[in-house]
Amino acid sequence: MPVESVRFSLPDDGPVLGDDLERLFDRQRRAFAANPMPAAEQRRQWLDALRQLLSEERQTLIEAISADFSHRSADETLLAELMPSLHNIHYARRHLKKWMRASRRSVGMAFQPASAKVVYQPVGVVGVIVPWNYPLYLAIGPLVGALAAGNRVMLKLSESTPATGHLLKTLFARIFPEDLVAVVLGEAEVGMAFSRLAFDHLLFTGATSVGRHVMRAAAENLTPVTLELGGKSPAIVAQDVPIGDAAERIAFGKTLNAGQTCVAPDYVLVPQDRVTDFVEAYRQAVTRFYPTLTDNPDYTAIINPRHVARLNSYVADATSKGARVIPLFEHGQGRRMPFSLVLDVSDDMLVMQDEIFGPLLPIVPYERIEQALDYINQRPRPLALYYFGYSKAEQQRVLEQTHSGGVCLNDTLLHVAQDDLPFGGSGASGMGHYHGHEGFLTFSKAKGVFIKQRFNAARLIYPPYGKAIQKLIYKLFVR
Missing domain, CATH: 3.40.309.10 (Aldehyde Dehydrogenase; Chain A, domain 2)
Known part of the structure; x- marks a missing residue:
């Protein structure tokens, strides 16, 4: 039997406007600076809280989304928004430790003794601009990737889905402090002000025409962007x-x-x-x-x-x-x-x-x-x-x-x-990827680390040049 939608009323809380954006952003910046590398267990706690919230509030979410559409099939919300969101959280939680683990890399013979690795560091504060067509799934997907990677997140919900936006603002405030996850509401001008913030990464899902404006605004801060733009498939x-x-x-x-x-x-x-x-x-x-x-x-x-x-x-x-x-x-x-x-x-x-x-x-x-x-x-x-x-x-x-x-x-x-599977566009349909491991990587800085201890073989190539040992090194390795 289909799941029936019921009526949903908007709460009274208003949009975040003007200086509030900068205040939110600064709070998240400071919170990230105080905890720049959250432990795996803390990230799992964030994901667990999100999963429990979605499970407990699924009917309220169905009602809010349906109210925004004047009618949205409750089964479609379950199948296309709630179910993949819950699976996404479960998948990220299960693989989180493996994703966080430093990746060992090889060091050439000429540079021994040494070691090398790649560490996956949270980028900082992530901005996510959410479209109206799947307002839950397209908020939760980037949120899961950003939290799994250890970041703070600001979400701008679409003005076309006010019921869903107000509900998510209320629900997320129940489980996350504002300096960890914040929901921003407001019309198009708020969205543009949002895209001008100096995020460490900005993900936008929406029309190609709007994506150009978002990318232009982000370029002022050299903010890396992921764009999911659609097109004619x-x-x-x-x-x-x-x-x-x-x-x-x-x-x-x-x-x-x-x-x-x-x-x-x-x-x-x-x-x-x-x-x-x-x-x-x-x-x-x-x-x-x-x-x-x-x-x-x-x-x-x-x-x-x-x-x-x-x-x-x-x-x-x-x-x-x-x-x-x-x-x-x-x-x-x-x-x-x-x-x-x-x-x-x-x-x-x-x-x-x-x-x-x-x-x-x-x-x-x-x-x-x-x-x-x-x-x-x-x-x-x-x-x-x-x-x-x-x-x-x-x-x-x-x-x-x-x-x-x-x-x-x-x-x-x-x-x-x-x-x-990674999800992302190509050319006019977007740039960058997220979902699963690719989402974790998108919201992480893969930082190369070269490690040497007490013994320093590199002294052999220090000036003055022309020593016999240097000529031997050139003979062995410059070929």
């Missing part, structure tokens, strides 16, 4: 794959959260002679998932009226330029927008230029796999790429001849939930 349907298999798995990836997922399939490349079959198979899959949209607790609404208007403008623009829009439902309900397929698309249509972030799926026909790969490679590199086909040779060809942040072969979305 393609799905390729091979010539010989069972069309029902491909359509069902693409439908799952596109309909989850009503398509408001940064790695949702943004368009599908389908063999020219299979387009009609794909349209019917996709329609059957979607209507099997959602027999109706009216009062269906499984179907999530579009986040706000502005994004509904944006998506409707894509449909109007495409129709005016000759596209054929196939609605899969007669009508929606409130902000529960009907799923639609878009055929006969062209590059001058908005739906083929901007990341869709909604329940519209364009279909692009192709004749040979080379054409599909060329189509993808002529465009900015996407955050994800999906290939549906069981030929191992063609799978390898797709992997080798395309660039993207990540890939699923014969599935969608689920690579993001794998704790042992």
